[in-house]
Amino acid sequence: SEHQHICIGCGVKVQTEHPNELGYAPHSALEKETIICQRCFRLKHYNEVQDVSLTDDDFLRILNEIGKTDALIVMIVDIFDFNGSWLPGIHRFVGQNKVLLVGNKVDLLPKSVKPNKLILWMKQESKKLGLLPEEVFLVSAAKGMYIKETAAAIDEYRNGKDVYVVGCTNVGKSTFINRIIKEVTGEGDVITTSHFPGTTLDIIKIPLDDGKSLIDSPGIINHHQMAHFVDKRDLKVITPKKEIKPKVFQLNEGQTLFFGGLARFDYVSGGRRSFVCYVSNEVNIHRTKTENASELYENHVGEMLTPPRQEQLETFPALVKQEFTVREAKTDIVFSGLGWITVNEPGAKVIAYVPKGVQTMIRKSLI
Ligand code: GDP
The missing domain is CATH 3.40.50.300 (P-loop containing nucleotide triphosphate hydrolases)
Structure with missing residues (x-):
């Protein structure tokens, strides 16, 4: 109707369409x-x-x-x-x-x-x-x-x-x-x-x-969070529910980690070393050679590399990359809303990939 209803509690304009937005009333x-x-x-x-x-x-x-x-x-x-x-x-x-x-x-x-x-x-x-x-x-x-x-x-x-x-x-x-x-x-x-x-x-x-x-x-709403790019059902996968168990990977140069199909981490240079991953225990981490990574992603995103789901692929943004050079000991590479990877020793060159719109960053280690 034309009539505008106002909530007597908070003074907001009442709407009946969107339950999670301001002013909702049945x-x-x-x-x-x-x-x-x-x-x-x-x-x-x-x-x-x-x-x-x-x-x-x-x-x-x-x-x-x-x-x-x-x-x-x-x-x-x-x-x-x-x-x-x-x-x-x-x-x-x-x-x-x-x-x-x-x-x-x-x-x-x-x-x-x-x-x-x-x-x-x-x-x-x-x-x-x-x-x-x-x-x-x-x-x-x-x-x-x-x-x-x-x-x-x-x-x-x-x-x-x-x-x-x-x-x-x-x-x-x-x-x-x-x-x-x-x-x-x-x-x-x-x-x-x-x-x-x-x-x-x-x-x-x-x-x-x-x-x-x-x-x-x-x-x-922070638009650059991973949460906005996954299906509601997969939010449970990427949102940790209990204490995170860090997962340690020994990587050689030229190796890649996939976090489901949501993020990718390439180890470019810096000699064999360990990387500590802090993501929800339910996120599947898949290791591969960087030279095969793009092809693997194209062929398996939505199935082996999931989330995203198959039915989301048409609208799911392409992964975009950002290169980071780790200059200090104890540095985190952060995938906004998904988690981070801690690099303990300086001198590594890495590339982080996330869906276009999501943020990546480098920071002094939180842990
Ligand atoms: P709001 O949108 O900021 O009001 O957030 P909510 O209170 O609705 O919580 C958002 C999500 O975080 C829900 O799934 C909560 O269960 C979860 N959550 C809230 N507090 C905690 C906490 O202390 N620990 C954990 N692990 N999850 C929490």
Whole structure:
């Protein structure tokens, strides 16, 4: 209909087409006297936030609003995909506000990883990206690890102010907030969403005990993540569910690794050496000679080299390459959203291939 419905919870325009996007409500909700979007409904009735995504422009608008407020900002990143899940430009939007950086999904990293070293690494990377967080935390929202400590720090740093939680989709923002809600309110407390007449905030406020709020903002989709190029069913394959078991490959020059059909890694020069692969345990790694690699890919992508699936091949982007020279010991070659390969000794020349649109990069080793 021509009539525009507005959610009384968050002020967003209500739509009935896209369940994972902002403002979704089922048709039946429109018949009610007061209309509430599904995200606010879930918070109100189940004390649970749900992840929804936004277009880039809308997201920038929200970040802008956040910059103008006086609040604590909690930014969540996925530690398994640190750079891929970074909010581009966040440093320009935080304004004078303090930021706490939370690295989620720490349960995925091998037990050998030292948390303090990783936190230091995160601080250095943040600085390079222009952000100086007050503190950095490693948590597992799914497993409930270090939530108490993080909740306590949020309460300390907010200093009586509102708290904005930001992050791109899939970093585990909803899981994190839901944990925090339980931590802050205890189970059973009913949370209500509040109404802001005349404004479209697209954010939902979760009341804290001093009248301030924990504010959930929608996530932004990072278009260069591998997740957007795989079938929904294959997301389970590339997204690690438990502790990653690093796989070590001794390679000679002129050897190639395929990660399913999603990525390819050529070892060009640097003598026989080992490469440590950190990808989901379910991703199939196939070794071959570089001279045969292109032909192998053409003949077997979609079957032996999968994902992608056969039926996706028509739309699946071609692999594009980027060459890297490893100049320092302990360097990672990163395939955004899929994982990384650690090179322990300097002096290697490698080529990384990913579907056109996905990012590859080189960084100081995270582990
Ligand atoms: P949002 O889009 O940022 O709100 O993310 P969600 O909370 O919906 O989580 C995205 C995906 O990450 C889901 O499949 C979660 O199960 C998973 N996830 C969230 N937190 C963790 C965590 O601490 N560890 C692991 N391994 N997975 C997590």
